[in-house]
Amino acid sequence: MSTSESSLLHVEGVDVHYGKGLRRKQVLHQVSFRLGRGEAVGVIGETGSGKSTLARAILGLVTPSAGTVTVGGRETTGFGKAEWIAFRRSGIIQYVFQDPLRSLDAATTVGFSIAEPLLVRGGTPGREAKERVRELMEQLNLDADLADRFPGELSGGQRQRVAIARALITQPQVLILDEPVSALDSANRVQILEILGQLRQSGVSLLFISHDLGSVAGITDRTLVLYRGQVVEDNVTADVVNSPRHPYTQLLVGSAPTLSGGSIDKARRDELRAALHLS
Numbered sequence: 260m261s262t263s264e265s266s267l268l269h270v271e272g273v274d275v276h277y278g279k280g281l282r283r284k285q286v287l288h289q290v291s292f293r294l295g296r297g298e299a300v301g302v303i304g305e306t307g308s309g310k311s312t313l314a315r316a317i318l319g320l321v322t323p324s325a326g327t328v329t330v331g332g333r334e335t336t337g338f339g340k341a342e343w344i345a346f347r348r349s350g351i352i353q354y355v356f357q358d359p360l361r362s363l364d365a366a367t368t369v370g371f372s373i374a375e376p377l378l379v380r381g382g383t384p385g386r387e388a389k390e391r392v393r394e395l396m397e398q399l400n401l402d403a404d405l406a407d408r409f410p411g412e413l414s415g416g417q418r419q420r421v422a423i424a425r426a427l428i429t430q431p432q433v434l435i436l437d438e439p440v441s442a443l444d445s446a447n448r449v450q451i452l453e454i455l456g457q458l459r460q461s462g463v464s465l466l467f468i469s470h471d472l473g474s475v476a477g478i479t480d481r482t483l484v485l486y487r488g489q490v491v492e493d494n495v496t497a498d499v500v501n502s503p504r505h506p507y508t509q510l511l512v513g514s515a516p517t518l519s520g521g522s523i524d525k526a527r528r529d530e531l532r533a534a535l536h537l538s
């Protein structure tokens with residue numbers, strides 16, 4: 260099978276601009292990459308490098324000014340409103356954001372929140388949806404009695420697991436995770452990373468966006484490094500960690516002491532920052 264046939268997600272030459280007139284600003288520059296079936300790809304970069312914009316472009320929440328996005332063989336660039344609604348409802352692509360309160364309705368019980376994407380899509384009897392909710396809650400280590408609670412009555416880690424269960428209920432082919440562990444304490448972070456690792460093993464394709472290479476390193480096959488809206492590195496994650504090529508990646512790796520080959524001294528970091536014109 261060729262790479263293009265096995266690619267679930269194919270982003271090609273994508274530019275994104277925000278604003279109009281004098282305020283118009285380019286945030287993504289010719290971003291290209293592929294996510295294969297069952298593959299996990301990390302996207303790392305500092306704040307403002309364009310990571311969330313990339314997720315938004317894939318999800319149709321911003322319109323690229325150039326380039327194409329193809330999901331499951333279907334080019335989504337150029338979709339009208341109705342096509343986007345139908346496409347999102349199909350559940351082929353789902354997402355989890357940093358703050359689960361953004362994706363969960365405060366006035367909706369956990370059980371219903373998880374079931375909702377399936378019910379909106381239609382075609383699944385209520386009893387079956389309820390059974391799927393039960394299975395997913397078990398898979399994500401959520402006690403069954405939490406199903407009747409509201410998001411505000413859960414811990415941050417439980418809420419994030421509910422958001423993941425909700426994203427999984429339509430059995431998506433691609434799951435986009437935008438900083439899924441950044442708001443969590445270290446115990447919850449470890450638990451969620453374990454769950455994502457299991458998902459990855461079970462064959463769900465993951466696009467894992469984070470500013471922290473340490474979080475994505477254990478789960479992803481490949482990592483893209485975004486720097487000022489450009490992909491400056493796209494390589495096997497182990498190579499990105501152990502032999503980063505671009506100065507920006509060297510700085511990211513050198514600033515993550517938990518990574519093997521990690522920490523570099525301050526003088527080297529200052530040197531790299533100067534080369535990158537960072538303050």
Ligand SMILES: Nc1ncnc2c1ncn2[C@@H]1O[C@H](COP(=O)(O)OP(=O)(O)OP(=O)(O)O)[C@@H](O)[C@H]1O
Pocket residue numbers: 277278286304305306307308309310311312313470
């Ligand atoms: N709706 C918007 N209108 C104008 N500019 C925006 C908008 N959203 C984001 N930006 C700008 O685009 C750039 C990239 O933002 P983006 O949120 O994609 O970065 P990021 O890498 O995800 O950052 P973070 O890690 O802080 O979430 C930033 O300079 C940001 O200020």
